[in-house]
Amino acid sequence: MAHILGGIATSHIPAIGVAMDKGLEQAPYWKGFFDAYPPVRQWLYAQQPDIAVIFYNDHGLEFFHDRKPTFAIGAADKYENADEGWGIAEIPPVTGETQLSWHIINELIDNDFDITVCQEMKVDHGLTVPLTLMWPGHQYGHIKVIPIAINCERHPMPKPSRCYDLGKAIGEAIRSFSGDQNVVVFGTGGLSHQLDGQRAGFINKPFDLYCMEKIVDEPEVLTKLSNYDLVEKGGSQGVELNMWLAMRGTLQGASQLTELHRSYHLPISNTGAGLQLLATEEAVTN
Amino acid sequence: MAHILGGIATSHIPAIGVAMDKGLEQAPYWKGFFDAYPPVRQWLYAQQPDIAVIFYNDHGLEFFHDRKPTFAIGAADKYENADEGWGIAEIPPVTGETQLSWHIINELIDNDFDITVCQEMKVDHGLTVPLTLMWPGHQYGHIKVIPIAINCERHPMPKPSRCYDLGKAIGEAIRSFSGDQNVVVFGTGGLSHQLDGQRAGFINKPFDLYCMEKIVDEPEVLTKLSNYDLVEKGGSQGVELNMWLAMRGTLQGASQLTELHRSYHLPISNTGAGLQLLATEEAVTN
């Protein structure tokens, strides 16, 4: 069976990628943010995972309203990045994986998750920025990625409880896979922010810290929130917490969790940026 | 609240549309098939429904494997038909509806159905042939259509029980809508057929007659079948029974059902072609 080594939650703001391209990690604005990452990178380097399952949301690159999935999962050998409209530098393609993807897809359909399956899809900053953060210099080609996009753009959106349950079903699917790959799971985006409306710029630090506290041992508390609650407490883009909950769901059937990292920094762009690492007992401990 | 007047199940084979375009309804091959339709058309004419919810499967016109939804629902004012590759004549656009569509979409997401929402989509023969059968001469422009596409092409496919549950949730959503429109629901496709493989041409008349019997009062019996069972008993395209089950699901919370029509004719093209009409107590009886 395949092993889940742990879950990592991280912000995915486009400006992060731009800052890295420009080598601004130690500039005053960015230093506090980037200094949180080396311990998580070192953990990943020690673990040498084969596969990364990444929950993210598309921001209007691959999906438009003509056909907007609630949950979309990739099953391709390769995922291209592309110009998103504001001149982010394009980066090397992301390596895909199809065998575990199809296994997860079979299990999800069998458990009544009505996913859209993508054998070709462009991945945007929601997925690529976390990869670049973890493997600087775009050195992520060796890791096989299974992208899972969650609608965080147009209401109605899948409920926090549904996103958590999706994660739980994916975790069970990974643990039932006949291979013995090592898997790490990413929840990307968040935490509180609001880009649109007269309330633009809203950030809720106490709520963000509360979410990072609860997600460790009491994720069910967060799944009782509605998306309306998330918008009210976390801003209109605060619904990106749903990706963190999906990540957390994959760890639910695992052995005991150890929180190896938690940090929070604001503002990055308009956002309260969190970074968190939860390791399972499957992880190498040394 | 909106009212569901009844459900109609019908074959949707492309050759039917071609035969109607050529005026072949009374030709020896076709007469037995087409003679079943006038009573159903007359019922529809008496009922004057405002909206038709149509479960169908896309056969590779709108959806490809790049992004293949399990369940897709339309929310557009208009749906275009298009050339499907073998020269079926294009027909007038299908009229859409957005208010009830969005209400259904909200309710489905709230009930953990992970639908793909389409604000623009091309509809193929799976949807247009039934419309043309019910309103000959392409006189369907007055009826507002909500298309719901179910993956019947690539395994894994949604289970028969899931399709039935989708129908149940849509039925409840329709009955909870604040408008007072009259709705008729279509399940299209089937019954047994197999286009591909050395087993091509397989038809299972006893199984088809069994399905048409059970769907009236014991649909749960059919929902216990797996898609593997449907392929085995009904051929590789026999999974189109899932659209019949979704239709039947919408009637489940309704008052007592009356079966007003049942007929079966084979072969039409490679298929056992069924036609069935189940009316609710909301239907006009005269």
Place this chain on the structure above:
Amino acid sequence: MNHSLQIPGNILFDGPMATKGYPLNKMCFSFNQAESRAEFLADEEAYYEKFNLSEAQRQVMRDRDVIAMLETGGSIYYLAKFAGILGLNVQDVGGLQTGMTTEEFKAFLVKQGEV
């Protein structure tokens, strides 16, 4: 989820808004392509016509009025691509919506960390 509740300063992008905003958002979605951005910059009015924007939508685009764009059905995810054409970042757009200068808006963001 109760869709009738309103959060002050928040324009919920839901189904009916997505119906109203479809031409506007489809136009902005096209800005993923550099050629489309160039075509827009060369002749805005022709581009509005090409995507069949409503007259109200054309006017709010001409006015560069972000709040009004949201009210005519714009989704911030696609509008952000339009902002990119104008060389505006999300802090600039935040300032435009809140009546602050970009510097005031940035200071407002920082202040929310002092809790």
Place this chain on the structure above:
Amino acid sequence: MNHSLQIPGNILFDGPMATKGYPLNKMCFSFNQAESRAEFLADEEAYYEKFNLSEAQRQVMRDRDVIAMLETGGSIYYLAKFAGILGLNVQDVGGLQTGMTTEEFKAFLVKQGEV
């Protein structure tokens, strides 16, 4: 659903088959457009190259071998569009797969009603 079970004469189109067949099916999906059909008919080999078919897939297409097309990952829904180009209907395709003439295949269909 147990995916390991096989039904005789049935080539189950599942995920791994969809992975294998992707270029072939993508090519056939393009046949929804009349221009694509014309382009294929004008130069089949160039069209295989354009969609990056495997050598095995090119050969089964050249051979017009429907069963082999299915075995290299073809989905019947897209292959039907290819059959359309060749002027074949689903009874012709049924005959090709079962070793019958079209007339024999049609008679076989009729006979299944005599139960």
